[in-house]
Amino acid sequence: MRNFLTTIYLALLLGTLTSASAQTNAAPADTSTNAVASTNAPAKDPTTEQRIADLEAYVNNGMRAADTATNNVKSNISGSGPGHNAWMMTSAALVLFMTLPGLALFYGGLVRRKNVLSVLAQCLGITGLVAILWWICGYSLVFADGDDLIKGILGNLKFKFLNGVDSAPNGNYSYWVSQNVFSMYQMMFAIITPALIIGAIAERMKFSAILLFVTLWMFIVYFPLAHMIWGVNGAMNGVWNAAAPIKAIDFAGGTVVHMSSGWSALVLCIILGKRIGFGKEPMQPHSMVLCMVGTGMLWVGWYGFNAGSAVAADGVAANAFLTTTMATAVASFVWPVMEWIIKGKPSVLGFCSGAVAGLVVITPACGFVNINGAVIIGIAAGIVPFLACAYLKAKMGYDDALDTFGVHAIGGTMGALLTGFLAVKEVNSNLATNLSDVVGKTLWIHQLKAMGITIALAVIGTVVIAMIVKAVTGLRVSEDIETAGLDLAEHGEEGYHG
Numbered sequence: 001m002r003n004f005l006t007t008i009y010l011a012l013l014l015g016t017l018t019s020a021s022a023q024t025n026a027a028p029a030d031t032s033t034n035a036v037a038s039t040n041a042p043a044k045d046p047t048t049e050q051r052i053a054d055l056e057a058y059v060n061n062g063m064r065a066a067d068t069a070t071n072n073v074k075s076n077i078s079g080s081g082p083g084h085n086a087w088m089m090t091s092a093a094l095v096l097f098m099t100l101p102g103l104a105l106f107y108g109g110l111v112r113r114k115n116v117l118s119v120l121a122q123c124l125g126i127t128g129l130v131a132i133l134w135w136i137c138g139y140s141l142v143f144a145d146g147d148d149l150i151k152g153i154l155g156n157l158k159f160k161f162l163n164g165v166d167s168a169p170n171g172n173y174s175y176w177v178s179q180n181v182f183s184m185y186q187m188m189f190a191i192i193t194p195a196l197i198i199g200a201i202a203e204r205m206k207f208s209a210i211l212l213f214v215t216l217w218m219f220i221v222y223f224p225l226a227h228m229i230w231g232v233n234g235a236m237n238g239v240w241n242a243a244a245p246i247k248a249i250d251f252a253g254g255t256v257v258h259m260s261s262g263w264s265a266l267v268l269c270i271i272l273g274k275r276i277g278f279g280k281e282p283m284q285p286h287s288m289v290l291c292m293v294g295t296g297m298l299w300v301g302w303y304g305f306n307a308g309s310a311v312a313a314d315g316v317a318a319n320a321f322l323t324t325t326m327a328t329a330v331a332s333f334v335w336p337v338m339e340w341i342i343k344g345k346p347s348v349l350g351f352c353s354g355a356v357a358g359l360v361v362i363t364p365a366c367g368f369v370n371i372n373g374a375v376i377i378g379i380a381a382g383i384v385p386f387l388a389c390a391y392l393k394a395k396m397g398y399d400d401a402l403d404t405f406g407v408h409a410i411g412g413t414m415g416a417l418l419t420g421f422l423a424v425k426e427v428n429s430n431l432a433t434n435l436s437d438v439v440g441k442t443l444w445i446h447q448l449k450a451m452g453i454t455i456a457l458a459v460i461g462t463v464v465i466a467m468i469v470k471a472v473t474g475l476r477v478s479e480d481i482e483t484a485g486l487d488l489a490e491h492g493e494e495g496y497h498g
Contacts, residue, residue, distance in 0.1 A: 043074040061312040081176035087313035094304025095188035106294030113286035114485025115203045116495040126195045134187045141223045152235030154224045172232040174311045193257045199402035200265035207490045221461040236450045242434045248450035252309035254364025254416040255454045262409025263458040271466045274399035295352040302359045306366040319427045320366040323374035331358025334382025357385040361415035373422035385411045420444030
């Protein structure tokens, strides 16, 4: 049944793309919340009270007050709110900053010098590729409303080629942020997620294979999962979909971003096989300086990732900013302390790894937990992923080159579960609506269900995609290329000379 649904889905997508040239020039539907009902009578001017209520709604990031389709009253605030829009444009830039140059330098510093450019090229290539896919249909498949292609699992093609995605807000996700800004913000999430996977398969996978893998992975894993968790009709969107069979919560991407990429990374690195000389010769990072610089950029950029997920410059964003800071700071301290106790020295890599782990684990919870919950998460993030990276990898024998699984899969999975236990209504009023009966009670069970579906989709999807890519292009570079390094063979350049 899964393969049948996938086949139907890809067939529908192919049919849409091949008919793109035959699109009509009909005006797109107005998705703005200040659209006025069609009527022969001109829209009425708002009263003073309605104008004040509109301003209060903007300041409080609430539903528009003056413009309603029922009484044909227009709003004098014609579009998006400047403050919220400014924050979301800043947040979008911060999330892109996480990938370019943050993740590129973080991963680039951790590989050997003969492969540093390959990591940079992979981050750059994925950025451009995913942006194109997002424009074609990715945004629509995740965030379009109306009838789903697969109910609750995958959206439709209403916004293909970003048709109708203009400066008016999409009221399903924000009353005050332009939909084109929202779409670009969400595109940055779509970019960094597959880029995380390359940490597990660094130094041995073909560039062409990576691009083909990412293309298929976006359609089979990311787009459906993002729609289920964040789409207004999503089957696991407990915050906005009152009819969701699984009432899970994920503020900024514990399941959608970190679990999906981390579990896929584990499967792909096992299928790909170990690097030549793994476990027999040293493979130390070639530049811990670059790694530390990249870590700092990731930390700074993550404020756009987490606080930006409030889709407003409001109190929820402020709480996410606070909890992100504390959880990350705590984890960045606990991880090297664990090293100090067990291995005798706190390493810079330990500080960097702890910071990233803290960022990962707090991500699904940052807009739902208070400061005490954040500290608990920070402590857990400094201990559990450390143990996974230090001992689980050695015991299991897989070659996760840059610990993507240990940090993102283990950390993201733990974060999603802890969110179910630590979320409180006091910091986010959205938890008191559709989720009022489960928060503090059975929310963790819904989280477990969402985690299980995420792992199943990532693992099964990655196996299928890897087999396809292996048959089409092959997965791995030759032994000669791997020994010499990917930079020259794959990109014709060297990161360092002399």
